[in-house]
Amino acid sequence: VGRQLLVSGDVVVLTEMEHHSNIVPWQLLAKEKGITIEWIGVKDDFQLDEENLRFILGRYGDRVKLLSVVDVSNVLGVRNNVKQLISIAQQAGAATLVDCAQSVSRFKIDVKEWGCDFLVFSGHKLFGPTGTGVLYARKQWLEKLEPWMGGGEMVVSVNKASAIWADSPWKFEAGTPNIAGGIGLGAAIDWVDRNIDFSEHAVNEKDLIDIALKGLSQISGISILGPTDSTERFGVVAFSVDKVHPHDIASFLDEDGIAIRAGYHCAEPVHKRFGFGSTARISFALYNTKQEVEAFLDSLSRCIKKFR
Known part of the structure; x- marks a missing residue:
């Protein structure tokens, strides 16, 4: 684009x-x-x-x-x-x-x-x-943009001098596509459409974030990057722990069967904006439970005691 x-x-x-x-x-x-x-x-x-x-x-x-x-x-x-x-x-x-x-x-x-x-x-x-992945574009843009790469199946006709593109979106689909990936993504989207009530999920996720934020606030030396009000954030909580490196936290929790992310999370500028180095980040999805958040907080507390 x-x-x-x-x-x-x-x-x-x-x-x-x-x-x-x-x-x-x-x-x-x-x-x-x-x-x-x-x-x-x-x-x-x-x-x-x-x-x-x-x-x-x-x-x-x-x-x-x-x-x-x-x-x-x-x-x-x-x-x-x-x-x-x-x-x-x-x-x-x-x-x-x-x-x-x-x-x-x-x-x-x-x-x-x-x-x-x-x-x-x-x-x-x-x-x-x-x-x-998915790219949505308004029809006027799809008509205006030229193909970003060339190959088979994206054309109506080809001669030695030029080619006539297929209509959008097919003119952007050169060659053999990722067939298995496309089918898998379609199945995932269908499953979400059939099974997920977004309003219900929002309430559950807010409860999980609320438990996490309250639990983290009770642990000495923790700094949270972002709002501390569960109504103002969605999906993730990034934090740092004084004198404990995020990668050590991630490794310790991994041994307890808890998956988190450590580092800049491919968003270094916003870390620097608020004076943070790398952080540990917990992420919530449709399947997470209150018991899992409590297990995370318990594992984190034991981790901090070990490394401090």
């Missing part, structure tokens, strides 16, 4: 809470094509600073071609007001892309309500196979 839409001097707007997958490709494109990247900051209350976006749009005008923003942060757990951000950007003539990898398994998402131009998420975030 960016390679076709952007030219030297154009501006892409990102946020400080983006996953590296929504930072590094734009940095590569900046080197390749001479585009400029501008940043929406995160305020001390962990919310995006919408005035930053307005300032950037006012400064660069029609040079701003794209706003690319995450729906839910995979570190802070906050959900952004993407509908408002999309509206602000589009009023200034910029296209919009939303990363829903962290939200697609938690919320019913209506692209028509948001009005976004593009939306992406990873297949494994919906319990599908790794190596799969």
